[in-house]
Amino acid sequence: MLVLVLELLKGLLKMRSYPFMQVDAFTTRALGGNPCAIVLEADDLNGEEMQAIAQEQNLSETAFVLRSRAADVGARYFTPLSEIPLAGHPTIATIHALVETGRIPVRPPRTTIQLELPAGIIPVEIFGGKSTPEQVVMTQLKPQFLAKPSALEVCAAFGLSADALHPTVPAQVVSTGTPQLMVCVTGATALRRIAVDYRILAALSAQHNFFSAHLFFVREGRQSTFARHFAPEFEDPFTGSATGGMGAFLWRYGLLSQRTFCAEQGHWMGRPGTASVEVVGPRDDILAVKVGGSAITVIRGTLSL
Numbered sequence: 001m002l003v004l005v006l007e008l009l010k011g012l013l014k015m016r017s018y019p020f021m022q023v024d025a026f027t028t029r030a031l032g033g034n035p036c037a038i039v040l041e042a043d044d045l046n047g048e049e050m051q052a053i054a055q056e057q058n059l060s061e062t063a064f065v066l067r068s069r070a071a072d073v074g075a076r077y078f079t080p081l082s083e084i085p086l087a088g089h090p091t092i093a094t095i096h097a098l099v100e101t102g103r104i105p106v107r108p109p110r111t112t113i114q115l116e117l118p119a120g121i122i123p124v125e126i127f128g129g130k131s132t133p134e135q136v137v138m139t140q141l142k143p144q145f146l147a148k149p150s151a152l153e154v155c156a157a158f159g160l161s162a163d164a165l166h167p168t169v170p171a172q173v174v175s176t177g178t179p180q181l182m183v184c185v186t187g188a189t190a191l192r193r194i195a196v197d198y199r200i201l202a203a204l205s206a207q208h209n210f211f212s213a214h215l216f217f218v219r220e221g222r223q224s225t226f227a228r229h230f231a232p233e234f235e236d237p238f239t240g241s242a243t244g245g246m247g248a249f250l251w252r253y254g255l256l257s258q259r260t261f262c263a264e265q266g267h268w269m270g271r272p273g274t275a276s277v278e279v280v281g282p283r284d285d286i287l288a289v290k291v292g293g294s295a296i297t298v299i300r301g302t303l304s305l
Helices: 002-014 047-057 088-100 151-158 188-192 198-208 240-252
Strands: 017-025 034-039 062-066 073-078 110-117 120-128 133-140 172-175 179-184 212-218 224-230 260-265 273-280 288-293 295-304
Touching (some): 062 088, 073 088, 088 240, 088 288, 088 295, 133 240, 133 273, 151 179, 151 198, 179 198, 188 212, 188 224, 240 260, 240 288
Parallel strands (some): 224 260
Antiparallel strands (some): 017 295, 133 288, 260 273
């Protein structure tokens, strides 16, 4: 009996425990927006362990909070398949969790911190009270305008006819930290008709070097958008990094009359999400894109390994 107790104690001593939360980002209500799992105090986890945890969570992203020598805090983000250098909804969710748990002190009405990600260090603004942020705004990196797949390639990947694509702008890969394919369509009807061929999308992604695809239209009035986002094997409810790339794309090609707009996504999936977007800089030399949103915690607990 004593031997059994000692073995159990040895097993318990070997276990590692991490504070854990799940936060819905780009929403003000639980079960809206996009859920993100957040592992706090994750410095002793290696990349393989982080990837395995992300596979276990099976959400679009899982965030791991780390100490940083160069910024106020660091983080790494993993999809179930791979690490992603910069992402929007994990940033909103992670900063929300850090404020809510008292790990980041804030001074209302606004606190600015530096967040270190694999893509680089970005400023993040926190608005609102000390216990729960009203809004978190990330400043994404200077956009890069990259490859332009042909209309034929895009239509094949998404099951669309050529007249579903916006007639005056190309499909183009844009990166504000993560390269994503931007496809502007003519309206809601075209967006609803999408039928993704993931085999063709994977080949297109490898050929033109992008992570995922963002398809969207500009609503009448020209200051709001609605989008759908397709990762390698699934549709994402709300995608903050691609929303930044979309903002840069729309401003560069003159489809926005003002630098600020409201972006919506996820409503057709039953997870409505909303972000505020601000493009910084002139159309021919965009400096950055700010993407902001609210969040709400739905799970608190401990991850044991």
